[in-house]
Amino acid sequence: MSEERLWKFRKPEWMNSATARSAGVYGAGALFSLAFFTLLDAAVWSHSSRNGSNIHINFIDWLPLIFSSLGMLIINSIEKTRLSADSFSYSGSGVAWKARVVLFLGFASLAGGMAGGVTVLVLKYVVPQAPWPTVYMGIANVVSNGLVMLSSVVLWISQNMEDEYSYNLAL
Amino acid sequence: MTAGLKTIISLSFVLAIGFLLVILSCALFHQYLPLLVVATYVLAPLPNWICGRCANPDDFVESSGNAVVDFGRFCTGFLVLMGVALPVLLAHSAIIRWDACVMSIIGGGLIYGTIIAFSMFFEEEQEF
Numbered sequence: 001m002s003e004e005r006l007w008k009f010r011k012p013e014w015m016n017s018a019t020a021r022s023a024g025v026y027g028a029g030a031l032f033s034l035a036f037f038t039l040l041d042a043a044v045w046s047h048s049s050r051n052g053s054n055i056h057i058n059f060i061d062w063l064p065l066i067f068s069s070l071g072m073l074i075i076n077s078i079e080k081t082r083l084s085a086d087s088f089s090y091s092g093s094g095v096a097w098k099a100r101v102v103l104f105l106g107f108a109s110l111a112g113g114m115a116g117g118v119t120v121l122v123l124k125y126v127v128p129q130a131p132w133p134t135v136y137m138g139i140a141n142v143v144s145n146g147l148v149m150l151s152s153v154v155l156w157i158s159q160n161m162e163d164e165y166s167y168n169l170a171l
Numbered sequence: 172m173t174a175g176l177k178t179i180i181s182l183s184f185v186l187a188i189g190f191l192l193v194i195l196s197c198a199l200f201h202q203y204l205p206l207l208v209v210a211t212y213v214l215a216p217l218p219n220w221i222c223g224r225c226a227n228p229d230d231f232v233e234s235s236g237n238a239v240v241d242f243g244r245f246c247t248g249f250l251v252l253m254g255v256a257l258p259v260l261l262a263h264s265a266i267i268r269w270d271a272c273v274m275s276i277i278g279g280g281l282i283y284g285t286i287i288a289f290s291m292f293f294e295e296e297q298e299f
Contacts, residue, residue, distance in 0.1 A: 025241045029248025036249075037256035041263055048264035159241070 024158025028151045032072070035147035039065050042140035053134040061120055061141055068113030068148040074106030076155050110149055117145035178292060186285040192278030196271040204261055205275035211254040212283040216290060218246035254279045 014020055039062065046057040078099055121138035130138075190209070197203045222243025255276055262272035 022244055025244040026248040026251075029245035030252040032245070033249040033252035033256060037253065037260055041256075041260040044260060044264045044266075048266065050263075050265050155245070 021158050021161045024154055024161065028155035028158065031147050031151035031154060032069075035065070035068075035144040035151060038140050038144040038147065042137040046137055051134070053130060055124065055128075055130060055134050055137070057137055060124075061137070064113045064116030064120060064141060064145050065148065066113075067109050067116060068145050071106045071109030071111075071113060072148055072152040072155075074102060074109065075152055076159065078103055078106070080159060110152065114142075114145045114149060117142040175292075178288075182285050182288055182292075185281050189278045189281030189285065192274050192281065196267075196274035196278065200268055200271050202267050202271070205258055205267060205271060207257055208254050208275050208279040209282060211250055211257065212279050212286065215247055215250035215254065215283060216286055218243040218250070222246075251283065254283065 043057040043061070045051060046055070120141050121135075125135045125138035193205060193209055196205050220243075222239045225239050258267065258272040258275045258279075261267045262269050267275075
């Protein structure tokens with residue numbers, strides 16, 4: 001395993017412990033919750049008495065988050081060990097390719113969600129030159145998509161950690 | 172034995188204080204939405220518990236067992252943060268006041284801490 005290492009720096013030892021792995025999964029859930037509630041906060045705020053403008057949050061604002069969450073679901077549903085399967089290994093023909101294609105769709109959906117968030121911010125809030133408390137709704141959109149991305153990164157890392165951990169135990 | 176009894180009594184006191192804070196944050200301002208925090212924190216350990224029963228985490232041959240456990244942990248993390256985010260959301264949109272928000276967060280934290288401490292207590296008993 002150590003001969004197949006690609007990077008100069010090795011992973012720190014504490015990252016392979018079971019505690020760090022479960023903490024990563026909990027943290028990913030918390031980050032996703034934070035993302036969802038950031039956008040929900042903007043939606044509730046837009047229909048409350050605090051919002052003095054005519055701009056309200058409707059389905060368009062939710063669309064980037066839906067795409068990001070879909071991408072996160074796809075990325076983290078893939079079996080990670082199938083990715084590194086070579087074409088000549090036991091895993092059969094084309095499993096690695098299928099995994100890579102589905103993973104590409106997932107990443108595209110995640111990046112599309114982020115781009116959609118920025119698009120909504122620009123087209124709906126910056127171009128009509130909305131004042132500060134109204135722009136918050138657009139910024140919350142971008143922040144929530146970024147948090148979904150961060151959450152999927154944390155979940156990905158902690159799931160890879162799990163593989164190393166079980167490998168060490170299997171030896 | 173007496174130590175366990177002391178733990179139970181102090182935990183129930185903490186639970187009562189938590190419920191008092193949450194109910195006070197609702198009743199003082201005649202806005203009963205912060206009660207959702209209690210429901211969130213009661214539901215929070217549930218996915219972890221169910222998925223822990225569904226899968227055997229020591230089974231390394233079948234890696235799908237670990238995925239179910241991870242899903243339960245993800246849902247628990249979601250619900251725990253929801254208990255903090257919900258009062259902040261309500262206060263930010265001027266549905267409840269900020270002091271009600273702080274009271275319900277502290278009360279929810281006490282309730283959840285009680286639940287966690289209780290489950291740890293029982294797990295320790297099961298090992299012997």
